[in-house]
Amino acid sequence: MRRIHTLAWRDLDDPDAGGSEVHADEFMRRWSDAGLDVLHRTSAALGQPAESERNGYRVIRRGSRYSVFPRTIVSEMTRRMGPYDALVEIWNGVPWMSPVWCRKPRITFLHHVHGPMWDQILPGPLAAFGRALETKLAPPFYKRALTVTPSDATREELIEIGFRPEKVVAVPNGTDPRFSPGGSKTEQPSIIAVARLAPVKRFGLLLDAVAAARRSVPDLTLTIVGDGPSADELRRKVAEMGAASWVTLAGRVDHDDLVDMYRSAWIVASASLAEGWGLSLTEAAGCGTPAVATDIRGHRSSVVDGVTGILAVPDDLGAAIARVLTDHDLRATLATAAQQRVEAMTWDATAAGVLRQLHRVAV
Template identity: 35%
Template sequence: MESAARSRHVLFLNWRDTRNPDGGGSEVFVERIAAELVRRGHRVTLFCAAHPGAPADETLPSGVRVLRRGGWRTVYLWAAWVCLTGGLRPDLIVDVCNGVPFLSPLYAGCPTVVVVHHVHREQWPVVLPGWRGRLGWWLESRVAPRVYRRCRYVTVSEPTREELIRLGVDPARITIVRNGLTPVRDEAVARTPYPSLVVLGRLVPHKRVEYALRALTALPDARLVVAGRGWWEPELRRLAAELGVAERTEFAGYVSEHRKHRLLASAWVALVPSVKEGWGLTILEAGARGTPTIAFREAGGVRDAIVDGQTGLLADDPDEFVALIRWLLSDEKTRQQLGEAAHAYARGFTWAASGRRFAQVVDEVAARPRQRVP
């Protein structure tokens, strides 16, 4: 264990945890960073929404305590209640904003660090059409920057940093702490004998798995594995049948870490068709298996996770997305070169380094006098 400059109680506020059926890369980042803080001598609590099958209070093997209260709508009120009633007495709060902010400076009696993986401008109308999406964007773009105007921000990529600056956040208050990568076992896994694609992630509209299904219609010899779960799966299955690609599409559902890495290692190309990603952890995971990824340039953090033309490819529109897939599946030499470069690039990211950088932010912020938001 590395000793912290001073041991503190750090409270993470996040709407979900990795055991939540809807958990994703944001939750992985939070829990791995929390574990690194514990390793450095801090006491860490993660407060998140409750979900079926998960205890209300548990301590993870990493030493992180997880408290679950409320649902995905009410967890924000529960967080305020617990802080205001003294149920938790943190020295510092890490307020993770996944679109809807916790607004902890309004009620917390300690400093706040804000974590923003990406700005949700494009996602609000997809996830919540109409007035609810406009309200969400107003909270994220107008209310949150004002409430957090004296807080330190942490984000995971340069594109998100640029978006925060456009929302009015002072660049001097933004620190980039990129995702790490858990070392993978070098298990020999053969590539499929046929052209194969894989999409890994939650099955929700803004992940745009539809783009991968539509691409398959132009690739008659290719097959696609969609690994993940989510409420949008029935619609994706319906579309696969409508497009005539259901027999070449496997909906694998939730996969274990071992199965995930075997899928990434056996695929020829990984696809990330999302409308927005803060980073794109699966891109590095694919890279660790020597598999290049194709994503959309407009999707934010993927521009940091992929070195375009070296470790993977970025498309500017759906037609180019299909064209790049077709090219990479047909060009074995280029595919291998990109895969080897992606493997080397992925090795440069570790959770230890990310945790060390985040711990520096914690120490710097916690050492400053508390300034309340008027």
């Protein structure tokens, strides 16, 4: 098994790339370093060439967000992208239906079930169809195939919608070793939130929670890192709240700046509605910064509640933020535990774990 094709909705260089795309790049670059021939097929990305090479693997970007599915399937069935020995399907909402047309060894990587996210992504009827496709129509085709997911929480959710327990394996995400302790914290209480600016991330809820926390911590500041379709709406909300003095919308930042921002913040926060894995929470943990986040399945995998951070229902998020910021001993204890936990989470282990599952179906 030397030649591997991976199918993904978006590419790492896409302006809308997020945690799923980072995950794919991390394991593909390691597979390429190990001598495997990896081809990554995705939709077209604004400002990016149709074909390129990145981190040792080949990237083909063709088709819109919707046409990429039939175009890729036809290309694979007709071998227009060349022969391959195994296939990795990255299922991000819409499945590639590889069990129907692929006769090679294959696995599916599924970060999370979208569930309530569909209502934020698509209008009513289409949202209902997307939800049905993900939870009712597609699973029967996949239940005999091996599915890999980053967390036990998502594994449980997949089993609930009909996947076979023995066919779903959790391989935890890794964390780049550059996310490590250093520097010093800001003098005043500070929060960092890092994510694509999209409805599912619920930055409006986070703003409300931080505003509530400021009643107890009046000098608190919030820095939001990222860009996306909700950027203009977020700017309007900041203006409407009169929050410009304590909220910074930093946009996209480079890796070194992000590490420095994680290190200097007192806590990292997320109000997301759904996640497969809270990647920004473990990145911050590596920098010695504990998390306060919504109590959802994906966050339960990246945060051990009460040990490496605090998880709360939306109505209690502001109180949880205030508690961690004002209880210095609690925050220090959480930070130490968070950093120690993340030290064992490496992308090398993730890449090896996913490849191990691919070998499992190839023998």
